[in-house]
Amino acid sequence: MWFPKTTSNSSIRAGNGQRKGNSIVAVAIDKDKYSQHALKWAVEHLLTRGQTVVLIHVNHKSGLSDISNKIHVTDVGGGPDHEKKIRDLFLTFHCFCTRKDVQCIDVILEGTNIAKALAEYASENAIEYLVLGASSRHGFIRFKTSDVPSSVMKVAPDFCTIYVISKGKISSAKKSLKAAPFVSPLHEQIQEKSNNANSFVSIAPNNNNNNNNNHSFQSRAPEKPPEKPRMMPEKLESFRSPFTRPGRAENAKLLELQDLDTDISFVGNARQSTDRMSLGNYYDLDIGITDRNRDDFSSSSFESRASSASQNMDDGDNEMKMLKMELVRKMGLYTVDCNEASAAKQKEGLQQWRMEEQKRLLEEAREAGEKEKAKSQATMEKAEASKRIMELESRRVVAEMKALTTDDEDPDSKFEYKKYTIEEIEEATEFFAQSRKIGEGGYGPVFKGMLSQTVVAIKVLRPDAAQGRSQFQREVEVLSCMRHPNMVLLLGACPEYGCLIYEYMGNGSLEDRLLRRGNTPPLSWQIRFKIASEIATGILFLHQTKPEPIVHRDLKPGNILLDENFVSKISDVGLARLLPPSVTGDMTQYRMTSAAGTLCYIDPEYQQTGMLGVKSDVYSLGIMLLQLITARPAMGLSHHVQNAIDDGTFGKMLDPCVTDWPQDEALGFAKLALQCAELRRKDRPDLGNVVLPELARLRDFGEESMPP
Numbered sequence: 001m002w003f004p005k006t007t008s009n010s011s012i013r014a015g016n017g018q019r020k021g022n023s024i025v026a027v028a029i030d031k032d033k034y035s036q037h038a039l040k041w042a043v044e045h046l047l048t049r050g051q052t053v054v055l056i057h058v059n060h061k062s063g064l065s066d067i068s069n070k071i072h073v074t075d076v077g078g079g080p081d082h083e084k085k086i087r088d089l090f091l092t093f094h095c096f097c098t099r100k101d102v103q104c105i106d107v108i109l110e111g112t113n114i115a116k117a118l119a120e121y122a123s124e125n126a127i128e129y130l131v132l133g134a135s136s137r138h139g140f141i142r143f144k145t146s147d148v149p150s151s152v153m154k155v156a157p158d159f160c161t162i163y164v165i166s167k168g169k170i171s172s173a174k175k176s177l178k179a180a181p182f183v184s185p186l187h188e189q190i191q192e193k194s195n196n197a198n199s200f201v202s203i204a205p206n207n208n209n210n211n212n213n214n215h216s217f218q219s220r221a222p223e224k225p226p227e228k229p230r231m232m233p234e235k236l237e238s239f240r241s242p243f244t245r246p247g248r249a250e251n252a253k254l255l256e257l258q259d260l261d262t263d264i265s266f267v268g269n270a271r272q273s274t275d276r277m278s279l280g281n282y283y284d285l286d287i288g289i290t291d292r293n294r295d296d297f298s299s300s301s302f303e304s305r306a307s308s309a310s311q312n313m314d315d316g317d318n319e320m321k322m323l324k325m326e327l328v329r330k331m332g333l334y335t336v337d338c339n340e341a342s343a344a345k346q347k348e349g350l351q352q353w354r355m356e357e358q359k360r361l362l363e364e365a366r367e368a369g370e371k372e373k374a375k376s377q378a379t380m381e382k383a384e385a386s387k388r389i390m391e392l393e394s395r396r397v398v399a400e401m402k403a404l405t406t407d408d409e410d411p412d413s414k415f416e417y418k419k420y421t422i423e424e425i426e427e428a429t430e431f432f433a434q435s436r437k438i439g440e441g442g443y444g445p446v447f448k449g450m451l452s453q454t455v456v457a458i459k460v461l462r463p464d465a466a467q468g469r470s471q472f473q474r475e476v477e478v479l480s481c482m483r484h485p486n487m488v489l490l491l492g493a494c495p496e497y498g499c500l501i502y503e504y505m506g507n508g509s510l511e512d513r514l515l516r517r518g519n520t521p522p523l524s525w526q527i528r529f530k531i532a533s534e535i536a537t538g539i540l541f542l543h544q545t546k547p548e549p550i551v552h553r554d555l556k557p558g559n560i561l562l563d564e565n566f567v568s569k570i571s572d573v574g575l576a577r578l579l580p581p582s583v584t585g586d587m588t589q590y591r592m593t594s595a596a597g598t599l600c601y602i603d604p605e606y607q608q609t610g611m612l613g614v615k616s617d618v619y620s621l622g623i624m625l626l627q628l629i630t631a632r633p634a635m636g637l638s639h640h641v642q643n644a645i646d647d648g649t650f651g652k653m654l655d656p657c658v659t660d661w662p663q664d665e666a667l668g669f670a671k672l673a674l675q676c677a678e679l680r681r682k683d684r685p686d687l688g689n690v691v692l693p694e695l696a697r698l699r700d701f702g703e704e705s706m707p708p
Contacts (some may be wrong), residue, residue, distance in 0.1 A: 012280065024184045024186055025046045025128075025130055026107075026125050026131070027051050027056065027131045028056050028118055028133070029056065029089070031089055034135075037133055037168050039096060041165045041405070043102055050101060053103070053105070054107055055104055056108075057090070058110070058111065058114045058118065059086075059108055060111075060174055061110055090104075092246065105190065116155060118130065118156075119152055122160045125184050126159070126181075129160070131162075132163070150172075153172070153174045156176060158177040159176050159180045159181065161173070162174040241372045283368045283552075292413065294581075340554060350602055393425040418501075419495065420451065420492050420501060421494065422494055425449070432447060438457065443461060443472075443487075444459060444498075448504060456504055460498070461499065469498065472498045482545065485684030486499060486541065486569050486570060487567075488505070488668070491503060498520075502571065507564060509559070509561055510568065510624075511558040511560060514655075525629075525662065525702065530702060531626055531628065532699070533696050536687065536691055536692045536695050538569070539555070539686050542570075543614045551576060551613070551614060552570065552573060552576050553576060554576075554620075555601060555617055556634075559572040560577055601619075601624075602619075602633050603615070605681050615681045618676050618680075619678075622673045622675070624662070624671075625673035626677070629669060631655040638673075639672075645670065650667055650670065655667050665698055665701060668698070672685075
């Protein structure tokens with residue numbers, strides 16, 4: 001049987017090098033590869049050359065009653081076919097042990113509970129080391145609810161160390177808590193074993209045990225052995241195990257000759273015992289005869305008994321001679337098979353050498369081809385790089401010539417910002433690790449990083465983002481040429497990959513804080529009034545930029561960021577548009593081809609007509625103000641708040657997380673927000689003259705009522 005070559009990297013070693021030489025090592029086996037791994041591991045880590053290992057196979061009898069469990073294995077297992085299967089099973093492991101110079105003791109257990117059978121056997125025979133293969137669907141452990149290794153660890157005695165092996169490594173282990181309380185009965189059997197013979201132990205019924213797993217020792221050669229059929233030399237080839245390969249024919253022959261030698265010794269001893277018993281009975285009878293009866297005992301009777309004993313001895317001698325002749329013939333066949341196996345092995349070695357030589361030549365040819373391919377690829381890359389350098393150089397020359405021949409200002413020169421390379425951004429974000437990700441937007445993900453000894457937020461353009469490049473250019477245009485306390489600060493960018501670097505806002509977005517994501521505490525009403533005033537201040541700054549007003553077009557709580565002190569700043573101006581200078585604060589003459597923004601925050605009139613103006617941002621501000629005091633979704637929010645005011649139940653609309661709302665000021669705040677969220681643009685109040693002064697008054701009121 002072939003065992004895969006594995007190397008155990010586990011830090012667990014057998015007994016940490018403290019295993020005693022006289023400890024009993026047992027391996028549970030079956031016809032699966034995990035049992036082979038277990039035996040190989042035990043031989044390499046627990047045993048040395050010349051030692052003996054106990055091979056245990058559990059014949060699982062599912063569905064048997066206690067009475068049927070007490071039947072011997074030869075009565076239940078299915079006759080010769082069953083015995084041949086078991087013999088073939090053990091023969092596989094015998095071949096491996098023979099190659100490793102390790103002796104074997106074979107044990108067969110029967111029962112309905114495999115784990116219990118193994119545990120009881122280990123307890124009764126002082127097994128100090130038990131090695132099992134890991135459970136598998138096709139292994140010798142076939143449980144649907146639990147695997148046998150785990151069950152054995154639960155019921156095994158505390159002096160038994162258990163290792164579970166999977167693919168040549170320890171998958172789990174249970175260390176012993178104490179030494180074995182008695183000497184194992186197997187020590188005498190191990191000492192009496194011959195160097196080249198394997199013991200075969202079967203399980204006999206035990207009437208004193210009421211468990212489902214009954215077992216006791218019974219020698220393979222009992223006191224009255226059954227008559228073994230004589231094996232003719234011409235049938236020797238059919239006796240070979242199907243597991244025997246040309247390279248290991250010697251091991252299989254050696255096992256067969258050992259069995260034959262055992263049978264010869266057994267028959268000779270049985271014949272001599274029978275003859276001695278016959279003569280002994282005669283002599284005992286002669287001693288018990290009195291003088292009166294000795295005369296009556298005729299000489300003819302004595303001669304008949306003597307002749308019978310002599311005939312029995314002659315029959316035994318003849319049988320011995322025939323068996324010895326058969327042994328000589330088998331030895332001759334064994335020599336022939338050894339020669340054939342040696343020749344086949346040499347031929348196989350020659351073929352293997354040829355295959356390895358061909359493989360080596362192919363590998364050398366493949367490596368040479370790869371080297372040539374790499375060399376040609378490097379040459380092509382070098383040529384491409386030279387070509388790109390020449391193109392860049394030509395573009396630079398053309399740009400310099402343009403700058404010298406024209407007085408027009410370069411449109412890109414007015415946008416000044418620090419440029420970062422993609423390598424610096426990758427290092428700052430640990431190659432865009434998920435642990436560094438702090439947000440996700442329509443433009444792309446946002447990562448936290450460290451650039452120039454400063455904590456920054458890096459927004460990365462997603463490849464499939466719609467109009468991603470235009471949004472990048474617009475944010476650079478807007479943020480690079482302005483500074484305001486309520487506008488997020490642009491620190492730099494990487495134009496090649498569309499990365500924008502902002503100052504890091506420690507408290508995240510207003511949307512996260514209103515929804516209390518991350519189980520953060522609720523915002524007080526004083527902070528909410530302050531945030532509303534700051535947002536209006538930042539929007540008014542955009543509307544008053546010179547020479548062209550800027551309309552944000554995407555105002556929502558997700559685009560309002562809060563720093564560590566809850567100072568709000570407007571971000572994400574990628575959809576902002578510059579209005580013509582002729583468009584004043586209340587004019588609506590600038591027509592857009594398509595509306596942009598987020599649903600529920602877009603100006604309805606702008607969405608319907610495409611007419612864009614500064615009051616488009618006032619509508620979005622009104623919806624955000626309603627969310628500030630209610631912490632509710634934007635869908636239909638103005639309608640619900642208006643109905644609550646009309647019904648006199650406005651207090652129920654306020655955010656219940658804040659318990660000390662000033663009712664009058666909150667009601668005035670809500671009415672102002674509803675005016676900003678009017679459907680018609682002409683009905684909305686002016687941001688600079690009406691909205692901002694009232695929000696500033698509410699902010700001052702909140703600051704006065706704040707605790708010191």
